[in-house]
Amino acid sequence: MQSLRKIASRARLQTRVAMFGNNHSFGINLRYAAYANSAKRSWKPFTKATPEQLATANRFKQDGFAVLPPPSKMTPERLQEIKATVDRKFAEQNDGFVVNYGMNRMVDGLELIPEIIDFIDEDLETAVENYYGSHFKIFAVSFYRTRPTPDKPDSSFLWHLDNCPRQEIKLMVYLDDVVAETGALSVKDKPFSTGLRKEGFFDRRRINQFVSRLDDKSSTRLLEGPVGTRLLFENGGCIHKATSPKRDHRDVVTFVLIPSDMHWRPHFARNRNLLSTNAGICIDPFRDRPEHVGYQF
Numbered sequence: 331m332q333s334l335r336k337i338a339s340r341a342r343l344q345t346r347v348a349m350f351g352n353n354h355s356f357g358i359n360l361r362y363a364a365y366a367n368s369a370k371r372s373w374k375p376f377t378k379a380t381p382e383q384l385a386t387a388n389r390f391k392q393d394g395f396a397v398l399p400p401p402s403k404m405t406p407e408r409l410q411e412i413k414a415t416v417d418r419k420f421a422e423q424n425d426g427f428v429v430n431y432g433m434n435r436m437v438d439g440l441e442l443i444p445e446i447i448d449f450i451d452e453d454l455e456t457a458v459e460n461y462y463g464s465h466f467k468i469f470a471v472s473f474y475r476t477r478p479t480p481d482k483p484d485s486s487f488l489w490h491l492d493n494c495p496r497q498e499i500k501l502m503v504y505l506d507d508v509v510a511e512t513g514a515l516s517v518k519d520k521p522f523s524t525g526l527r528k529e530g531f532f533d534r535r536r537i538n539q540f541v542s543r544l545d546d547k548s549s550t551r552l553l554e555g556p557v558g559t560r561l562l563f564e565n566g567g568c569i570h571k572a573t574s575p576k577r578d579h580r581d582v583v584t585f586v587l588i589p590s591d592m593h594w595r596p597h598f599a600r601n602r603n604l605l606s607t608n609a610g611i612c613i614d615p616f617r618d619r620p621e622h623v624g625y626q627f
Contacts, residue, residue: 343532352493352495352496352566353532354493354494358614359495361614361615361616362496362588365589365615365616366462366464366589369462369464369465369590370462370464372464372465373459373463373464373465375456375459379456379459380456383460384457384460386398387456387458390457390461391461392520393520393568394517394519394523394564394567394568395517395551395561395568396561397553397555397559397560397562398453399558399560400557401448401449401451401454402451403451404558409557409558410557412445412505413505413557416436416473416505416581417581419436419439419442419443419473420434420473420475420581423437425475426473426625427625427626428626429474431479431482432476432482432574433474433477433572434475434477435472435473435474435625437606439471439472439473439583440602440605440606441603441606443473446471446473446503447598449501449503449558450468450501450585454501454560454562458499464591465589465592465594466587466588466589466594467587467589467590467592467601468585468586468587468598468601469498469587469612469620470585470586470605470608470609470620471583471584471585471586473505473581473583473584474581475580476513476572476579476581477579478575478577479574487572487573487574488534488537489518489540490534490569490570491568491569492565493566493611494611495611496564496566496567497589498566498586498587499562499563499564499565499587499588500562500563500584500585500586501561501584501587502515502560502561502563502582502583502584503559503560503561503583503585504555504558504582505557505581506578506580507556507557508556508580511576512576512578512579512580513572513573513580514552514553514554514573514580515553515561515563515570515571515573516550516551516552516553516570516571517550517568517569518550518551518568518570520564520568523567526543526544526569531569552573586608588615589615601618604618607623608622609621609622609626610622
């Protein structure tokens with residue numbers, strides 16, 4: 331009986347992944363599709379996109395990721411102030427909540443460092459809106475610290491696709507100067523990732539047949555950058571992995587973005603006190619209902 335249940339579970343996963351690109355229920359995926367369509371119908375851009383902003387949106391659609399410099403208002407002095415504040419808050423919390431081996435999450439990060447929202451400037455806002463064809467909203471904001479794991483160098487840092495609705499994307503901001511040695515994110519572009527997923531790649535624990543192609547550096551983009559570098563990526567559409575630092579640590583803040591039927595700023599003003607504890611996926615975008623509440627996710 332157990333083996334039959336496993337077979338049924340595996341068949342259900344394969345069906346959902348083939349149809350939606352994730353292992354969430356039909357109901358969740360259909361709600362997202364309905365909400366995204368509604369958001370597109372109600373979209374009223376505040377400004378006309380510049381050629382540069384459209385180029386970013388188009389590059390993001392094509393590759394599944396885009397690297398942006400810090401906003402213009404983020405001067406070197408201000409970036410260093412934010413970095414110092416992040417270091418201080420992690421120290422006050424003894425590195426925060428342990429998510430898994432080698433990775434910690436700051437408790438109440440957005441409440442402690444509200445100025446982090448300024449990484450969403452007009453350029454990024456317009457690019458994301460033109461990517462979606464709608465407004466967007468922030469579902470979650472999380473600060474993570476990644477430390478070296480010398481005794482388990484792979485740890486949780488395996489090639490994977492996030493198990494999320496295809497409409498979810500992430501904005502990651504480096505809060506340190508990040509290079510390969512200190513934990514730069516590795517990404518496969520969307521065409522490569524789509525091809526591997528069609529061949530059956532999804533579960534990070536079942537990758538034996540894909541290892542040689544996943545470890546091929548010629549198809550891997552190592553996203554390095556100085557403090558303030560912004561990474562937009564389709565976390566459910568681009569195969570990626572965190573890299574365990576070989577020295578120091580890597581601090582990042584991650585914004586989970588989904589389509590919205592209103593502009594992100596009024597939505598943020600009404601929901602900002604929830605964004606530090608929202609976790610997992612948003613299982614109902616109509617009601618902003620989180621899959622989990624807490625820091626251990």
